[in-house]
Amino acid sequence: TQLLEQSPQFLSIQEGENLTVYCNSSSVFSSLQWYRQEPGEGPVLLVTVVTGGEVKKLKRLTFQFGDARKDSSLHITAAQPGDTGLYLCAVPPGGSARQLTFGSGTQLTVLP
Amino acid sequence: NAGVTQTPKFQVLKTGQSMTLQCAQDMNHEYMSWYRQDPGMGLRLIHYSVGAGITDQGEVPNGYNVSRSTTEDFPLRLLSAAPSQTSVYFCASTAGAGYTFGSGTRLTVV
Numbered sequence: 001t002q003l004l005e006q007s008p009q010f011l012s013i014q015e016g017e018n019l020t021v022y023c024n025s026s027s028v029f030s031s032l033q034w035y036r037q038e039p040g041e042g043p044v045l046l047v048t049v050v051t052g053g054e055v056k057k058l059k060r061l062t063f064q065f066g067d068a069r070k071d072s073s074l075h076i077t078a079a080q081p082g083d084t085g086l087y088l089c090a091v092p093p094g095g096s097a098r099q100l101t102f103g104s105g106t107q108l109t110v111l112p
Numbered sequence: 113n114a115g116v117t118q119t120p121k122f123q124v125l126k127t128g129q130s131m132t133l134q135c136a137q138d139m140n141h142e143y144m145s146w147y148r149q150d151p152g153m154g155l156r157l158i159h160y161s162v163g164a165g166i167t168d169q170g171e172v173p174n175g176y177n178v179s180r181s182t183t184e185d186f187p188l189r190l191l192s193a194a195p196s197q198t199s200v201y202f203c204a205s206t207a208g209a210g211y212t213f214g215s216g217t218r219l220t221v222v
Binding site: 009033035040041042043044045048088090099100101102103104105 | 116145147152153154155156157160170171202204209210211212213214215216
């Protein structure tokens with residue numbers, strides 16, 4: 001059983017559409033991170049959320065941490081082809097932010 | 113540019129061969145780790161280090177060894193490669209606020 005469940009696994013949309021991807025767990029976490037990975041590269045940190053209910057915005061990306069700190073969502077407004085990539089959520093299961101467990105990711109493709 | 117450097121970028125090994133994947137960071141991060149990434153399974157932690165001279169096992173350590181003689185370097189050794197070790201390997205470091213990843217080593221064991 002995976003600690004983190006990400007959905008959907010694959011998502012293909014047209015440029016300009018909005019989308020939401022999810023990261024869910026039955027466990028409570030002290031924080032949660034989102035990364036984006038492009039082909040042939042390592043993941044790049046997008047954001048860290050710490051407080052239950054917290055909302056952070058990064059340009060057209062909106063991240064929310066669930067009130068109970070068990071889940072998170074990433075919403076992209078007016079998606080662009082440059083948003084294409086693998087979106088990964090990660091948590092520190094032992095409380096230490098230095099040791100992360102990753103979800104299996106959502107592969108997003110934005111078609112021009 | 114500051115960051116995490118991994119070498120080589122690609123490698124093909126025969127079953128039973130040994131090799132070392134190199135990882136170096138210039139950000140003076142104490143914490144470094146190795147992950148492998150396989151389709152549909154995300155990133156899985158192999159080994160990690162909280163500082164020079166200190167290493168520990170992650171989720172999938174079997175078949176891999178590590179050492180940390182300096183803050184900058186954290187090599188990963190495969191002593192006897194197996195086809196099950198075909199994967200993409202990532203090294204990462206952090207000071208606590210989020211990981212910086214290298215660009216990965218794609219390893220194929222035939």
